[in-house]
Amino acid sequence: MTATTEVLRAHAEDQHASELAALAANDDRPRPPNWRMSPWAVVTYVLGGEAGDGTPITPKYLGGRRLVEVAVATLATDRALLLLGVPGTAKTWLSEHLAAAVSGDSTQLVQGTSGTSEESIRYGWNYARLLSEGPSRRALVASPVLRAMEGGGIARIEELTRIPSDVQDALITVLSEKTLPIPELDDEVQARGGFNVIATANDRDRGVNDLSAALKRRFNVVVLPLPEDVESEVEIVRLRVGQLGAALRLPAELEAVEEIRRVVTVFRELREGVTADGRTKIKSPSGTLSTAEAISVMTSGMALAAHFGDGVVRAADVAAGLQGAVVKDPVADRLVWQEYLEAVVRERRPWADLYRACRELG
Template sequence: MSTILRQHAEQQFQEELEELKKNESGNVPANWQLSPQSVVTYLLGGKLKNGFEVSPKYIGNQRLIEIAVATLTTDRALLLYGLPGTAKSWVSEHLAAAISGDSTMIVQGTAGTGEEAIRYGWNYAKLLAEGPSEGALVRTPVMRAMVEGKVARIEELTRVASDVQDTLITILSEKTMPVPELNTEVQAVRGFNVIATANNRDKGVNELSSALKRRFNTVILPLPNSVEEEIDIVKRRVESFEKVMELPAEKPALEEIRRVVTIFRELRNGITDDGKTKLKSPSGTLSTAEAISVMNNGLAMAGYFGDGVIKAADLAAGVIGAVVKDPVQDKIVWQEYLETVVKHRDNWKDIYRSCRELI
C-alpha cells in the first residue's frame, strides 16, 4: 500500500482509468484521455463491456455531470457552484483526472491570490541577472495547461479579488495569454479548459464580473436529494478513508451513519424527517462533507480509545463540534433539538446521553 496520505485521483483510480481506455468506443476529443461518455461513466460508475466495475465517484444527478462534461468539450469554461460540502472540488478533481490524466494543475483561490498566480511569475534571481527571458519565466498551472492542452482548476474563485479574477477574461475568450515583457504570447492548445469552483456562502464577497460570467457555464451541485443517497455517499467515503488510514476499527455500522446523516439533514432543513416538528437551524452548513468528517473522527475514537466498534459516545463530540459553531446561538439550537427530538426517539437514548454529557 502507498505511504502517500492522499493520492491524486489519477493515481488512486489508475486501474479504472486504464480499463475505460481499453474499452473506449466513443469519439475522444483532442488531448482528452477518454470520450465524454466514458468520463461520465468514470464519475458515476458502471459496468464495462468486459465486466469490469467502475466505482462511482459522485452520487447524484447524471444530467448535471453530462452538462459539466459537455461544457468542457466547448470553448466555455465550467463553474461548479453550490453550498460548502457539495463535492465541488471532488468533482473538479475527478473531471480533470479523467479528461487530462492530470488533476494537479490547480490554483487555490484566496484573498491573497495575485495576478501572478493565474498568469505567470518571475524567478527574481534570474530576472535580475539576465533580465526578462524564457528562463526567468515561472509558469503557472494555468499557463502549463494552455501549453499542454489540459484542464486547469481554480478553487474558490469568488475568494479572489475582482481585478485578479478578470485576468481570466482574455485567457478564456481569446485562448491566449500575452507576455508583454517578452513581446510574445502563449496560445492554448486544443484540450485546454478551466474548471472553477465557487461557494454560494461567499456570494457578494467578490462577485464575478458580467464579462467573466459570460465565459463560464455554471452547474449548481445540490445537496443529496434523499437520506438514502446521503448515507450511501458517507458510507463510501468513510470506507475509503478507513482503508487509506488503516484504522484499527471495524467498518462503521450503517445505523450510526444513518443517525448522523438524519441529525444533519433535519437541522439543515429546519424540520424533522416526518414533517411533524419544526426546528431552528444552526449557523453552519452541516454538509455531507461534515458528516463524513464526524464519522471519520468517530472511527479514530473507536479504534484508538475504544474497543474498535463505533458507538454513540465516539460520535457525540464530532456531532456537537459540527453543529455548535456559534457557542451561544448554536448551543441553544442544539439543546432544543436534543430535548425535543433526540430524547424521544426509540433506540437513540445512547446518543442522547453521550451528547448531554458534553454540553
Template sequence: MTTDVLRPHAEQDHAAELAALAAADDRPRPPAWKLSPWAVVTYLLGGTLPDGTEITPKYVGRRRLIEVAVATLATDRALLLLGVPGTAKTWVSEHLAAAISGDSTLLVQGTAGTAEEAIRYGWNYARLIAEGPSERALVESPVLRAMRDGKLVRLEELTRIPADVQDSLITLLSEKTLPVPELNTEVQARPGFNLIATANNRDRGVNELSSALRRRFNTVVLPLPDTAEAELEIVSRRVEQLGASLRLPSEVADLAEIRRVVTVFRELRAGRTEDGRTAVKTPSGTLSTAEAISVLTSGLALAAHFGDGVLRAADVAAGIHGAVVKDPVADRAIWVEYLETVVRERDGWDDFYRAGQEILG
C-alpha cells in the same frame, strides 16, 4: 496505485479503472482528451464495462448535471461548479481533470491574497536581475502550463480571489491566449485546454464575478443530496475509503450509526424532522455531507484508539456537537432544544441522548 502517500491523486488512485475505460472506449474523443465524454461520465457515476470491470461511483447525484459539466468542457466555455460547502465541488473537479487530462495537479487555490502571477506567470527574480526578461526567468503558472500542454486547470474558490485578479481571466478564456509582453510573445492554448472553477454560493458578495467574466463560464450548481438514502450512500462510501486510507484499526462503521448522523444533519438543515411532524431550529453552520463524513471518520478514530473498535454514539456525539455549535450561544441553545425535543423522545436513541448531554456538561 501509489501507496506511500496519504492521499494519492485521483489519476493514481483510480489508474486501473481509467485504463479499463480507455481500453473499452470506442466513442469519439475531443482533441487531447484521454477518454470520450461518455467514458468520463461513466468514470464519475460508475457502471459495468462489457468485460465485467466495475467502475466505482465517484459522485452520487443527478446524471444530467455531470453530463452538462462534461459537455461544457468539450466546448470553448469554462466550467463553474457552484454550491454550498460540502457538495463535492472540489471532488468532482479533481475527477473530471483526472479522467479528461490524466492530470488533476494543475491547481490554483483562490484566496483573498491570490495575486495575478498565480493565474498568469511570475518571475525568478534572481535570473531576472542577472539576465533580464527571458524564458528561463519566467515562472509558469498552472494556467500557463495547462495552455501549453492542452490540459484542464482547476481554480478553487474563484469568488475568494480579488476582482482585479479575476478579470485577468477574461481575455485568457475568450481569446485562449496569454500575452507575455516582457518577452514580446504569447502563449496560445493547445486543444484540450479548459478551466474548471469552483465557488461557494454562500460567498456571494465577497468578490462577485463581473458579468463579462460570468459569461465565459457555464455554471453547474451541485446540490445537496436529494434523499436521505443518497446521502447515506455517499457518506458510507467515503467513510469506508477514508478509514482504509488512514489505516484505522477499527471495524467498518455501523450503517445504523452512519444513518443516525445523516438523519441529524438533514433534520437540522431542513428545519424539521424526517416525518415532518416537528419543526426544529436551524443552526448557523452548513452541516454539509462533507462534515458528516468528517464526524464519522473522527468517530472511527476514537473507537479505534480509545474504544473497542466498534463505532458507537459516544464516538460521534462530540463531532456532531462541534459541527452544529459554531456560535457558542445561539447554536448551543438550538442543539439543546433538538436534544430535548427530538432525540430524547426518539426510540432507540437513548445512548445518543446521554452522549449529547455528557458533551454539553
C-alpha cells in the same frame, strides 16, 4: 534514512489509475482533442459502471447523470465550467475527478483566497534569473493555468469568488481568446486543444467578490445540489467513510449503517429546520452541516472506536464530533443544539444512547 513512498491522499489519477487505463483502452467513441478518453467514458468513470473489458468502475460522485453529462459536455466546448453549490456538495471532489479523467492530471490547481495574486493565474518571474539574464522564457514562472494551456489540459480554480475581482478578470482573455499575452517578452502562449478551466464557487459566498458580467459569460454554470433524500446521503457518507478508513488504516467497523443514518438525519433536520416527520419545527445553527461534515464526524468516530474503544463505532464515538460540527458559535449554536437534544433526540427511544452520550459532554 529511507523515504517512504506512501502518501496520505493520492491524486485521483494515481489512486484510480487502473480504472482510467481500462476505460481508455476499451474506448472506441470519439474523443475531443487531447482528451484521454471520450466524454461517455469520463461520465462512466465519474458515476461508476463497467469498462469495455469488464473492469468494474467505482462511483466517484453520487448524483444526477444528466448533471454530470452537462459538466463533461461543457469541457468539450469553448466555455469554461463553473461548479456552484453550498459547502460540502463535492465541488472540489468532482472537479478533481473530471480533470483526472479528461487530461490525466488534476494537479494544475489555483487555490483561490483573498490574497491570490494575478501571478497565480498568469505568470510570475524568477527574480534571480531575471536579474542575471534579463527577461526570458527561462526566467518566467508559469502558473497552473499557463501550464494547462501549453499542455492542452485542464486547469482547476478553487473558490473563484474568494479571489479579488481585478485578479478574476485576468481570466477573461484566457477564456475568450484562448491566449495569454506576455508583453514583457513581446510574446504570447496559445492554448492547445483540450485546454479548459474548471472553477468552483460557494454560492453562500457570492457577496465576497462577485464575478463580473464579462467573466460570467465565459462560464457554463452547473449547480451541485445537496443529496435529495436521507438514503442518498447515507450512501455517500458510507462510501467515503469506508475509503477514508482504509486510507488511514483505521481498524474500526461501522455497526451496519444505523450510526451514519442517525448523524445524517440530525444534520438534515437541523439544516431544514424541521424534523423528518414534519411535525416539529426546530432552529437551525449557523453552520452548513454539509455531507462533508457528516463524513468528518463518522471518520472521527472510527478513530475513537479504533484507538480508545472496542473497534465498533457507537453513539459515544460520534457524539463529540456531532456536537463540534453543530456548535460553531459557542453561544447561539449551543442553545440550538440543547433545544434539539431535549425536543427531538430525547423523545426518540432508539436514540437514548445518543442522547446520554451528548448530555455527558456537557
